[in-house]
Amino acid sequence: MSRRSQGGTSNLPATVADVARVAGVSGATVSHVLNGTRYVSDETKQKVQRAIEELRYEVNSVAQSLKRNRSQMFGLIVSDIANPFFTAVVRGVEDVAQRRGYNVILCNTDEDPARELRSLQLLHQKRADGVLLSPTGIHHGYLDRLLEAAYPLVCFDRVLPGVSCDAVVLDNVAGSYQAVDHLVALGHRRIGIVGGVGRVGTSTERLEGYRRALLANGIIEEPDLVREGNSRLDGGFARTIDLLELPNPPSAIFVTNNLMTLGAIAALQSRGLRIPGDVAIVGFDDFEWAMILRPRLTTVAQPTYEFGQMAAELLIARIEQGVGDAPRRVLLTPTLRIRESCGAIRVPHQDEFAQVFGSLTAAGHGR
Amino acid sequence: MSRRSQGGTSNLPATVADVARVAGVSGATVSHVLNGTRYVSDETKQKVQRAIEELRYEVNSVAQSLKRNRSQMFGLIVSDIANPFFTAVVRGVEDVAQRRGYNVILCNTDEDPARELRSLQLLHQKRADGVLLSPTGIHHGYLDRLLEAAYPLVCFDRVLPGVSCDAVVLDNVAGSYQAVDHLVALGHRRIGIVGGVGRVGTSTERLEGYRRALLANGIIEEPDLVREGNSRLDGGFARTIDLLELPNPPSAIFVTNNLMTLGAIAALQSRGLRIPGDVAIVGFDDFEWAMILRPRLTTVAQPTYEFGQMAAELLIARIEQGVGDAPRRVLLTPTLRIRESCGAIRVPHQDEFAQVFGSLTAAGHGR
DNA sequence: TTGTAGGCGTTATCAG
DNA sequence: CTGATAACGCCTACAA
Numbered sequence: 001m002s003r004r005s006q007g008g009t010s011n012l013p014a015t016v017a018d019v020a021r022v023a024g025v026s027g028a029t030v031s032h033v034l035n036g037t038r039y040v041s042d043e044t045k046q047k048v049q050r051a052i053e054e055l056r057y058e059v060n061s062v063a064q065s066l067k068r069n070r071s072q073m074f075g076l077i078v079s080d081i082a083n084p085f086f087t088a089v090v091r092g093v094e095d096v097a098q099r100r101g102y103n104v105i106l107c108n109t110d111e112d113p114a115r116e117l118r119s120l121q122l123l124h125q126k127r128a129d130g131v132l133l134s135p136t137g138i139h140h141g142y143l144d145r146l147l148e149a150a151y152p153l154v155c156f157d158r159v160l161p162g163v164s165c166d167a168v169v170l171d172n173v174a175g176s177y178q179a180v181d182h183l184v185a186l187g188h189r190r191i192g193i194v195g196g197v198g199r200v201g202t203s204t205e206r207l208e209g210y211r212r213a214l215l216a217n218g219i220i221e222e223p224d225l226v227r228e229g230n231s232r233l234d235g236g237f238a239r240t241i242d243l244l245e246l247p248n249p250p251s252a253i254f255v256t257n258n259l260m261t262l263g264a265i266a267a268l269q270s271r272g273l274r275i276p277g278d279v280a281i282v283g284f285d286d287f288e289w290a291m292i293l294r295p296r297l298t299t300v301a302q303p304t305y306e307f308g309q310m311a312a313e314l315l316i317a318r319i320e321q322g323v324g325d326a327p328r329r330v331l332l333t334p335t336l337r338i339r340e341s342c343g344a345i346r347v348p349h350q351d352e353f354a355q356v357f358g359s360l361t362a363a364g365h366g367r
Numbered sequence: 368m369s370r371r372s373q374g375g376t377s378n379l380p381a382t383v384a385d386v387a388r389v390a391g392v393s394g395a396t397v398s399h400v401l402n403g404t405r406y407v408s409d410e411t412k413q414k415v416q417r418a419i420e421e422l423r424y425e426v427n428s429v430a431q432s433l434k435r436n437r438s439q440m441f442g443l444i445v446s447d448i449a450n451p452f453f454t455a456v457v458r459g460v461e462d463v464a465q466r467r468g469y470n471v472i473l474c475n476t477d478e479d480p481a482r483e484l485r486s487l488q489l490l491h492q493k494r495a496d497g498v499l500l501s502p503t504g505i506h507h508g509y510l511d512r513l514l515e516a517a518y519p520l521v522c523f524d525r526v527l528p529g530v531s532c533d534a535v536v537l538d539n540v541a542g543s544y545q546a547v548d549h550l551v552a553l554g555h556r557r558i559g560i561v562g563g564v565g566r567v568g569t570s571t572e573r574l575e576g577y578r579r580a581l582l583a584n585g586i587i588e589e590p591d592l593v594r595e596g597n598s599r600l601d602g603g604f605a606r607t608i609d610l611l612e613l614p615n616p617p618s619a620i621f622v623t624n625n626l627m628t629l630g631a632i633a634a635l636q637s638r639g640l641r642i643p644g645d646v647a648i649v650g651f652d653d654f655e656w657a658m659i660l661r662p663r664l665t666t667v668a669q670p671t672y673e674f675g676q677m678a679a680e681l682l683i684a685r686i687e688q689g690v691g692d693a694p695r696r697v698l699l700t701p702t703l704r705i706r707e708s709c710g711a712i713r714v715p716h717q718d719e720f721a722q723v724f725g726s727l728t729a730a731g732h733g734r
Numbered sequence: 735t736t737g738t739a740g741g742c743g744t745t746a747t748c749a750g
Numbered sequence: 751c752t753g754a755t756a757a758c759g760c761c762t763a764c765a766a
Binding site: 026065067068 | 742746
Binding site: 378382383384394395399400402404427429430431432433434435 | 758759760761762
């Protein structure tokens with residue numbers, strides 16, 4: 001006799017067996033009514049439905065997952081929940097997931113490899129059907145282990161060197177190249193870069209784009225102008241201050257992510273410098289709030305929502321079609337959004353064409 | 368004979384039974400080694416550990432949850448993942464959860480009651496041990512059902528009228544009162560308010576604080592100056608434009624959330640108005656990025672991190688100590704952070720003391 | 735110091 | 751058209 005067979009109002013959630021008893025049918029029938037998985041007479045259906053209502057039955061997905069060996073749920077591990085880039089990605093992921101009948105469990109690592117590891121373990125132990133990961137960049141063996149076991153895993157934003165798995169990434173080199181090339185076209189020759197954490201792939205790629213643009217324009221790279229930040233606001237601030245305190249500071253700064261760009265702006269403001277009059281700025285990552293900055297930021301925009309969509313689609317394909325052998329890689333294209341935060345330098349060097357400027361220089365006077 | 372008893376390398380995750388077989392012990396022993404739940408000889412422990420390594424065994428939390436009727440996991444439903452207020456709360460929640468041995472599953476409703484309902488159902492079906500909820504404000508019966516069943520639930524940021532459950536909320540009335548009172552002290556008498564969605568409790572409370580401050584200062588409320596936004600950037604923009612197009616526009620605007628405040632600033636900028644020279648601004652919610660705005664925003668700051676901490680502590684208490692009868696309510700206190708975005712109005716009305724101003728008026732000239 | 739066995743709630747394979 | 755029954759992987763009396 002079940003622990004709940006006495007008719008009293010229990011607080012424990014009802015089970016299939018309870019419903020079956022109340023409806024006067026077998027458990028199997030209840031299950032089939034719930035899942036529409038075999039024919040059940042209308043009359044029986046009614047009885048079952050009534051019992052479900054009465055008992056406020058709700059399926060126990062835990063038991064379901066155990067039995068089906070499928071949780072219809074996947075993980076999304078982001079490296080900074082406060083970064084608008086990632087929240088935009090979350091939206092894309094959620095929309096696709098919902099359309100395809102999956103639930104998303106969102107984890108935040110704050111760029112901490114230890115938390116990344118814990119999240120991966122958690123998700124695997126909870127038997128999430130797969131994971132979407134923006135890696136912190138530390139290569140712990142656990143990832144290899146998951147991949148060996150053919151656990152569905154898609155990296156996004158960043159890839160891990162030496163790890164071969166599905167991935168959705170941006171053409172970071174091209175994005176940086178465009179940004180720096182644009183600065184050069186406006187007459188800048190001393191261009192600083194505030195980059196991200198060195199171990200992260202995007203950082204090195206964005207640095208690479210910077211270098212190529214300089215090279216293509218015949219500008220010699222100056223090590224002093226290359227700074228490594230921490231991908232957060234304070235890092236952008238500190239490294240920008242470093243650049244400004246150089247004996248011969250740059251006339252333009254390229255900042256390789258959104259939060260650091262805000263820090264860079266704060267640094268310029270704290271030094272009383274005007275943008276772009278004193279120093280021009282180009283940032284990586286566009287975001288809605290940038291629109292209220294004056295002057296408005298020129299940015300390398302990533303297709304964030306599509307990022308999430310593509311990553312989710314790729315993961316679901318892995319989960320459902322199983323392991324097609326070769327890892328798939330999607331390369332997304334950035335867009336340079338030109339606004340007022342660049343502009344020509346005040347005193348053009350003698351060795352360059354001074355036919356730049358235009359309406360852009362009109363706007364923007366800091367403070 | 369188990370489906371995996373042949374020694375070949377299977378891709379299926381190893382189970383306790385597998386480990387037991389390889390170690391030459393019983394499943395019970397393996398379980399006890401894993402959980403440290405009874406004495407096991409060192410020798411046996413070694414054997415088990417070795418088998419675990421060899422098979423790369425990881426516990427199946429799904430089975431564990433089913434058996435234990437506990438998932439050590441709770442839900443966190445936020446109404447807007449892109450809002451820095453909520454991401455800050457997330458941090459507080461995560462930290463407490465981790466300290467207390469819980470995992471957090473984060474859901475985003477985007478202020479959509481249908482998504483809220485789905486998230487609640489999902490969490491309950493996945494047998495999350497409880498839920499932390501910032502309600503969209505629609506009172507669907509599902510919440511009542513959960514509470515009747517004594518499902519641990521803590522509301523934060525907002526409460527639902529007529530629903531009695533644990534909650535962590537801000538003293539919104541006091542916050543608004545301070546903000547508006549401050550504007551009055553600076554000489555403003557025509558003060559507009561851009562509020563949030565009417566159905567949300569915080570919106571009405573913040574409106575209430577505005578009203579009380581006007582009343583206390585002998586200012587008659589003008590319906591034209593009271594506008595209802597949508598809690599997002601575009602709403603703040605649109606309602607601010609409305610205010611500016613009034614025949615007799617306000618000299619100051621109080622905006623009741625962070626995103627709308629940014630929209631309001633954008634609106635002022637698009638009209639070429641200076642802050643605070645032409646229009647003063649006070650916003651609700653402080654956030655890191657506000658620091659780069661010029662003039663810097665005067666805001667009503669919420670203790671966001673503590674919000675998350677308190678909410679998580681309350682929930683875990685409910686989960687672990689069970690149902691103490693009375694719902695607990697925590698009331699947090701806002702702080703007015705005075706910066707440059709207020710200031711005195713340009714042409715003081717004749718009926719007021721003009722002894723206000725001070726150093727604050729020096730800073731900040733938009734554009 | 736360790737093993738046996740039953741059950742958590744669901745689904746799927748047989749029968750009927 | 752519907753019912754028994756045996757798993758899924760783990761935990762935990764109870765027994766030895």
